[in-house]
Every structure is written in structure tokens, then in C-alpha cells.
Amino acid sequence: MITADEDEPLHVLDLPQLYTKPTAIEILKALDHLAIQPKSFGFGARDVARRKINSSGVTEYLTTIVSSSLAWLDSDDLREQIWDVAAARLSERAGRTAMPALTRLFHIPTSSGEELALTLHEPSLTSDNLGMKTWLSSYLLSRRLDSIFESVPELVRSESSTSSTSTRLRALELGSGTGLVGLSFAALREASASIHLTDLPAIVPNLTQNVELNFDLLQKTNAEVTTGILDWSIHPTPNPTKDELYDVILAADPLYSPDHPKWLVQTINTWISKGLDARVVVELPLRDAYAPQVDEFRQRMQDIGLAIVEQGNETGYDDWEDADGQSMEVHCWWSVWGWSEKF
Ligand SMILES: C[S@@+](CC[C@H](N)C(=O)[O-])C[C@H]1O[C@@H](n2cnc3c(N)ncnc32)[C@H](O)[C@@H]1O
Missing domain, CATH: 3.40.50.150 (Vaccinia Virus protein VP39)
Structure with a gap:
């Protein structure tokens, strides 16, 4: 699903779009990619190497997932998991004060x-x-x-x-x-x-x-x-x-x-x-x-x-x-x- 040049920041349009009815795994992988990582105060940071993502449109992307019925998925547990992770990603983007434990x-x-x-x-x-x-x-x-x-x-x-x-x-x-x-x-x-x-x-x-x-x-x-x-x-x-x-x-x-x-x-x-x-x-x-x-x-x-x-x-x-x-x-x-x- 992620096809753009590896050096270029990803755009939300490179992530699975809900109208294509992606699988739960594809959505969860995309949500994992959107996690904001703590940076160990910029010294000796041990950040996970990952593609940067262009922040434009990310909040809307996450809101679409949280408000979708995800009706094509066949398990309530998977739907719940995806809503929870998407909500956590939205919190992270609201700053550290909204971060989960x-x-x-x-x-x-x-x-x-x-x-x-x-x-x-x-x-x-x-x-x-x-x-x-x-x-x-x-x-x-x-x-x-x-x-x-x-x-x-x-x-x-x-x-x-x-x-x-x-x-x-x-x-x-x-x-x-x-x-x-x-x-x-x-x-x-x-x-x-x-x-x-x-x-x-x-x-x-x-x-x-x-x-x-x-x-x-x-x-x-x-x-x-x-x-x-x-x-x-x-x-x-x-x-x-x-x-x-x-x-x-x-x-x-x-x-x-x-x-x-x-x-x-x-x-x-x-x-x-x-x-x-x-x-x-x-x-x-x-x-x-x-x-x-x-x-x-x-x-x-x-x-x-x-x-x-x-x-x-x-x-x-x-x-x-x-x-x-x-x-x-x-x-x-x-x-x-x-x-x-x-x-
Ligand atoms: C900004 S935090 C700093 C915490 C920690 N020293 C650090 O730098 O990571 C301020 C700390 O002071 C504590 N604090 C605030 N008012 C206090 C009080 N009246 N008595 C004791 N501790 C207090 C808070 O609970 C908090 O842990």
C-alpha cells in the first residue's frame, strides 16, 4: 500500500482509504505508522527509523476512521481495536497532555x-x-x-x-x-x-x-x-x-x-x-x-x-x-x- 519514493514524506493519500474497504491489518499498520514517538529530549534519541509523514490531512484521516462504522470488517473486536488506536493517534496529535500512559x-x-x-x-x-x-x-x-x-x-x-x-x-x-x-x-x-x-x-x-x-x-x-x-x-x-x-x-x-x-x-x-x-x-x-x-x-x-x-x-x-x-x-x-x- 505504501508506494511513494522511500525518501519522500508520506501523504495521507498514500495510506489505505476507507472507500477501498481495506483489511483491518492494513488500517492498523497505517495507524501504527502515524504514531508520534517520544524523542528522548533530542539527545541520544533512539527513535525508530520510519518514513516521515506530511501532517496535512492526518487529523481528518483519523477522524474519518473514528467516525466510520467499518461495516465491511467481520469482527466487533477488530472494529473496537481500530477505533481505540485511531482515537489514541488523535490524542497524541493534541500534544503530550493528551497522551495515553x-x-x-x-x-x-x-x-x-x-x-x-x-x-x-x-x-x-x-x-x-x-x-x-x-x-x-x-x-x-x-x-x-x-x-x-x-x-x-x-x-x-x-x-x-x-x-x-x-x-x-x-x-x-x-x-x-x-x-x-x-x-x-x-x-x-x-x-x-x-x-x-x-x-x-x-x-x-x-x-x-x-x-x-x-x-x-x-x-x-x-x-x-x-x-x-x-x-x-x-x-x-x-x-x-x-x-x-x-x-x-x-x-x-x-x-x-x-x-x-x-x-x-x-x-x-x-x-x-x-x-x-x-x-x-x-x-x-x-x-x-x-x-x-x-x-x-x-x-x-x-x-x-x-x-x-x-x-x-x-x-x-x-x-x-x-x-x-x-x-x-x-x-x-x-x-x-x-x-x-x-x-
Ligand atoms: C513540572 S513537574 C516536574 C517533575 C519532575 N521534577 C521532572 O522534572 O520531571 C512539577 C512537580 O512538582 C510537584 N509539586 C507541585 N506542587 C507541589 C507541592 N505543593 N508539594 C510537593 N510537590 C509539588 C508536582 O506534583 C510535580 O511532580
Whole structure:
């Protein structure tokens, strides 16, 4: 059925047309070809090699299938399957927010030349459950963790930095979402660290499942990984004891509401150790709409006595193409904070 020159993008007219009464297999093959693939944020993408398709007319093609009775097919099950797949393809073309659930493999390069391969499940996303998707900043921060550790040697817990008998570096991730940053941290730090991955109640079950999905990788590294609810809008009572504080706090893409800078900085202030070697590592996408939140976050961090130790900008590509097959360029800012000696 697909006859055009292999180098040319396909057009919907190259796909089986319903008036010719194609078989169920032919329709399902065409629908498979129309799947929009996640691009692993444009780095080391492992896209399936497939012919590009000209997006013009695709939505109409899919709508025709969804609204057709498919009367010439002899099985209700096949008709249902085709309607379901065509509806899913329409959702994909409406953007990531309408995507069905999926499980993805993320490859994080390390300074040793090896790659960490992490498997993350992403349930179907709704606008108030943004932690169900893995965001670009968390991918960029995961790639950067290794070099941050190298350039900031203090990020190793010293015996004197706590009264606790444990010398494991204690790390906390805020707004973990699907857990990419926290799991990368655990895999990189190996046995010398423990990390607590946290988020809102609706997000934590999937986060916990993702820790389990990576059981084999984590067993090799022997790092201790736990998950739990930590809502930035709620202050803990009583305050944490010295031993409950963390040496490192990590957060990727945590600011997208006017309350977030205040809540996030209060939470950081509550949970970060007061030792001079404590670090807060944050990566934020620089979206115009949230520029005031980024400015407020910087100011509030300084107000509590934290100062930037290291920072930089980097650019990545969002993992979902728009309907024309274009990846969105996203500029991000990463920063490492420590206690200012002035305080
Ligand atoms: C844009 S997502 C980023 C998720 C993940 N860090 C990533 O980059 O893939 C923001 C995360 O912050 C979490 N979040 C939002 N408000 C929160 C709050 N009040 N307390 C804790 N987590 C919150 C969301 O549930 C979501 O997981």
C-alpha cells in the first residue's frame, strides 16, 4: 500500500482509504505508522527509523476512521481495536497532555563513559498532575549530576557534618514526579548515599512503582532509595531534628504557580542541613510566563542565606513533537546553592 519514493514524506493519500474497504491489518499498520514517538529530549534519541509523514490531512484521516462504522470488517473486536488506536493517534496529535500512559527508557551518560538506563512509567497526564510526565529539566539535571559532584567535592558527607553515626550522604528530592533525577542520583552515588524521593499524594504511587521498576539497577549500586509525600505548602510539626536534615536537596522544574517560590524555599530552609557543605541543586526551564517566579525564587534563596556556588544555562529539546514534527527548543538554568558564610 505504501508506494511513494522511500525518501519522500508520506501523504495521507498514500495510506489505505476507507472507500477501498481495506483489511483491518492494513488500517492498523497505517495507524501504527502515524504514531508520534517520544524523542528522548533530542539527545541520544533512539527513535525508530520510519518514513516521515506530511501532517496535512492526518487529523481528518483519523477522524474519518473514528467516525466510520467499518461495516465491511467481520469482527466487533477488530472494529473496537481500530477505533481505540485511531482515537489514541488523535490524542497524541493534541500534544503530550493528551497522551495515553507509557513506559519509557531514559539513557543518562556518565563521566565514566557508561550510560545509566532507567525505566520510567508515565501515567496519562492531566493538567493538575504534572508529575506524571518526565520533564526536560529533570533529564538535563540527571545528565549534569555527575559533573556537579566532580566540581563540588564537598558534596561528600564528612564524619563531622552530623552527629549521626551514619556517614551516608543524605539527599532529598522535592517534586520528584516520575523520579528521573532522584533515581539517577542513587545510581551515580552508589552505596555512599541515601535519597528520599518526594511529591504530592497523587504522584507518589507511580513514583514508588518507578523505584521498583529500577530495582535491578539500584541493587547493583546499593544506594538506599525511599519515597514519600512531602507537600511544600504544609509545614512539618514538629520541625525536623538535626539528624533528619539533608546534605543535598535536588529539584527539577518545580516553579509554575505564584505560591511555588515561597513554598519551595520554605521547604528547602526546613530540610537542608545547616553545615557549610550542604548543597541545593535546582534546574529550571526559563519559560517567559514563569520569569517572575524564577526571580522570586532567587531572591528568597538569598534572603534565607543561600548563595549560588555554581550555575549555568543550557538548551535542550522537548521530547514531544508538535503536529508538524518540530521539537521545541527549551532554555534551562541550573544552579548549585550553598550557605553564604556571611550568615
Ligand atoms: C513540572 S513537574 C516536574 C517533575 C519532575 N521534577 C521532572 O522534572 O520531571 C512539577 C512537580 O512538582 C510537584 N509539586 C507541585 N506542587 C507541589 C507541592 N505543593 N508539594 C510537593 N510537590 C509539588 C508536582 O506534583 C510535580 O511532580
